[in-house]
Amino acid sequence: MKKFLIGLGVVVLVLAGFVVKTLADAGQFKSLSPHFAGRCTPVSGMPGAEDITFHPTLGYAYISSDDRRATMAGHPVQGGIFRYDPASSAPPVLLTGAFSQPFHPHGIGLFVAPDGTQTLYVVNHAAPGDNRIERFEVGADGMLVHRKTVKDPALVSPNDVVPVDAERFYVTNDHHYPPGVMQVVEDYLQLAIGNVLYFDGKGFREVVNGTAYANGINHSADGRTVYLAQVLEKSLTVYTRDVDSGALTQRLKLPLGTGPDNIEVDARGDLWIGCHPKLLDFVAHAKDLSGATRAPAQVLRVKASGDKLEAEEVFLDDGRQISAVATAAVSGKWMLLGPVFDKDMLRCELP
Structure with a gap:
């Protein structure tokens, strides 16, 4: 005994x-102390604005919107990609109204060719177990024209995508297992078994493995440096990219002390990262169909100077103003904050 x-x-x-x-x-x-030196106003019409990316010179943003609460409740609503100019009083414009296939967009990535041609790649969770990468081009009227669907068994749990040209892109698998019991085990045991895939125009190959919830991915303006956010590792990893082969070689890693989501890069080369400082609060918020359970929202700005990275907290909210921000996209004085579930995103004017 x-x-x-x-x-x-x-x-x-x-x-x-x-x-x-x-x-x-x-x-x-x-212990969280909410703060922001600028001012923010809500923008409606785009529920679950999980990913946002600005055109590098024209001042407007593309926004990935999906009502995830409706999907969780068993009544999925067609998602959409919107264009929005924070400097204008015009409302957001839906660009994917002509796309009739099941569409539940997640991460997005924009490539602008030297001649101005715009290619937008979108992670599409078309149905449970049916994950796709959609390729759109921006037509003369500004609407998105669907050009290609990429499907592959390697797309187990795709999260974010970043193109390096009109044909090639990187995509993160945030989990090794599809949604289910094993994915929950993967999270709570903090298993580093996710990966990053590279599509060379013909097929996929793994270029990074052993990731702990690989989430946002982006690259520098010259395309020679790739940035990766890992939620469970609470880190930002920097890779040197081989432009010809697409291979990634780890160069350095910056501990962030918070759960980083998507990464956007501004005109100066600074990184803006939406973060989840209390991950279990995010989980509770995600499970609550009413949205009454809130989760804090955080934005980090990472200044990159060569191999020196310096992180600064720019925005922190306890969930009352906005909950679970996944993306902070910046152009000039404007910062757009996109939540995973909330009905409204935030349009913020930086100080």
Whole structure:
């Protein structure tokens, strides 16, 4: 009996230690002090504006919108890609009204060719287990024209995509397992078994493995540096890209102390990252169909100077103004904050 009690005590201690570690790793013990030196106003009409990317010179943004609450409730609503100019009073414009296939967009990436031709790649969770990458071109009227669908068994759980030209792109698999019990196990045991894929115009190959919830991905203006956000590792990884082969070689890693989501790069080369400082709050927010359970929202600006990276917290909210920001996209004085689930995104004027 004594040995049994001792063994039971050891098991209890191990489990307690695991719970405390999980809470600490998720950021649940953090004390948050909301702040932002600028001002923000809500913009409606684009629920679940999970990813946003600005045209590099024209001042407007492309926004990936999907009502994930409706899908979770069993009544999926067709998602869309919108164009929005924060400097204008005009409302957002739906660009994918002519796209009739099932469309539930997630991450997006824009390539602008030297002649001005715009190619937009979109992660599309068309149906459970049916993950696709859609390629659109911007027509003369500004609407998106669908050009290609890429499907492959390697797209297990695609999250974000970044093109390097009109034909080639990188895409992150945030999990090794598809949605289900094993994916939950993967998360709570913090298993680093995700990856990054490279599509060379003909097929996929793995270029990074062993990632802990690979999420946002982007690259520098010259295309020679690739940035990767890993949520569970709470880090930003920087890779040197071989322009010819697409191979990625890790150069450095910056601990962020928070769960980074999407990465956007501004005209100066600075990185803007939407983050989830309390990951279990995000999980609770994601599961609540009513949206009443809120999660904090955070934005980091990472200044990159060669191999020197410096992170600064620009925005922090406790979830009252906006919950679970996935993306912070910046152009000039404007910052657009896109939430994973909220009905409204935020249009912010930087100080």
